[in-house]
Amino acid sequence: MRKIISHMVNSDPDLTVVGTAFDGVNALKRISQLEPDVITLDVNMPRMDGLATLKEIMKTNPMPVVMVSATTQEGAETTFQALRLGAVEYIAKPSGDISLDIGKVRDELVEKIKTAAQARIVTHEDGVCSPVQIKSGIQEKIIAIGASTGGPPAVEEILVNLPENTPPILIVQHMPVGFTESFAKRLDRICSFDVKEAEEGDAIQEGLALIAPGGQHMMVTETGRIRLSDGPPEHSVRPAVDPMMRTVAEVYGSETIGVILTGMGRDGSSGLKAIRDKGGKTIAQNEETCTVYGMPKAAIEDGNVDRVLPLYRIPHQIMKWC
Template sequence: MKPTRVLVVDDSAAMRMALSRILASDPQIEVVGAAPEPHAAREMIRALNPDVVTLDVEMPGMDGLAFLERIMRLRPMPVVMVSSLTAAGAETTVDALRLGAVDCVAKPSGGPAGWQQDAALLCQTVRDAASSRARRTHVQRRAPGVAVRAGFRPRVVAIAASTGGVEALFHILPQFPADCPPTLVVQHMPAAFTASFARRLDRDCAVRVCEARDGAPLRPGTVYIAPGGTHHMILDGGIAGTVRLVAQDKVNGHRPSADLLFRSVAPLGEKAVGVILTGMGDDGARGLLAMRAAGACTFAQTRGCCVVWGMPRVALEIGAVDQEVSLSHMAGTILAACRDGQHREP
């Protein structure tokens, strides 16, 4: 099996060296070059044809976002954003994921133990990115003042996403009306970025989007984003219940876990809608199966529009999915199921 060929792009010579050493320590990764800024990186991409690019979020001259947008428009390829753990860095990283970056990792920091943990995550993320499907992206923007047909039945929507999910959610959620059913979202991403992700979505959506807090009442017109890191998000108390954040070990390698969310929503039966989007691995597949067995409508993103067809594939294979739905039709299909239980694409 050929190693993943990586180009490192960072304006700091020390960080370029550190990232290159970390990546080169993995026998499945080959660092083919390191560029100090986007203009040099552009020429190296042409000459070296890497499988994956790691890209610093904040650089002088053409910043990382502008360079990423150019890559995804002219030569789509897997890009992993490497971000500092600052508020500005988190906001920019979310925008990068929206533009089509495959994933994001924090720059290595702390002592030797912290570096070792960060190094393992960086290498794993780059290896995963190599198997993703890069494509030209088009940012979905909500058209103000568009009339929508409301009249929802009592429903709760639960959504799971991982690699490529940020872009997918920026396509789906801006199409939800302000009175949509309460929606719970597990998106696998580093803890430092989920609050910025929720704020960025909230600016683009008619529905209110917030990072979930423990004990928050479940309310229509609200999307709850599970905070990354130390807790899982579950529903407690049914259709008029509360959002709970529980401290438990990782499930399927993740915290928060989509499986735990889906299982907590499954008792609602036909009053629930479950959705599994693009992502690596199998988190959420068995929980979605529990939802379907209880009578919920369950949907999976189609293979052709997934960045990584992992979670939806497993869900489909085990019989957890009522219907595969394209990204362009996903919002309409979810809302239709919340109105009248229809499973058909509009």
């Protein structure tokens, strides 16, 4: 597997593999010697596994890490733990722990390594703050959230600080098939309201957050239900934030609160514009708390943002507007 990943990385003229390691213990020694710009780290390694190695990296020499993980439930859960510990990105092994099919995702791996090289290291400590309170009697709002690189722990931090009677929440996190269901299940366990991966025809309702499934755009119908689409990618991704936000704005108008979080690229800017054009409110995560200050920066520069806030203040602002 190390040889396959090395070959894929070295095939890009902008990247060079400076070293490899056969386990976590050896990796820590080589990292201190070679001082790489980015590390790819397998979840499953002998002697010291990926999480233990990542913890040590973040404690002694924080640097961008891209996790390599299986798309199994166990592999996905480990990936989310790694993201909370400070990993910047992850790449899925399409067919399991020892699959050589990872060669099929060369382009994705190279792109994520390049993204990681520009990333800020952000760790998210365990623990849940007291959720903010929602005003009584208001249940007409809807919250639309978009995120990419660094997004899973950021989304988690917002959701665990929202109350049980939260307005409906729609979330697009750039994430491949196999991870979104696990992400939704993890959030459902730790949030005070229900969270699930969206399905065709799901009703949008109070106390429910819906996660766009990997590989499909998530949109809203005029009757307040979910419509999933295999339509063309936008911003080279599917699901994308913009189609979700555009349809939410069209259906819910001024009752919409749009939030764009950490991530590379421009996805979400035109979606926030659609929300503001209909009288809704918009928030962008500030640069200091972003892993990658791309999507929020684009939305801010385009003039599509009402508030620029650090991550920890976003739940409170959402509830102020509710």
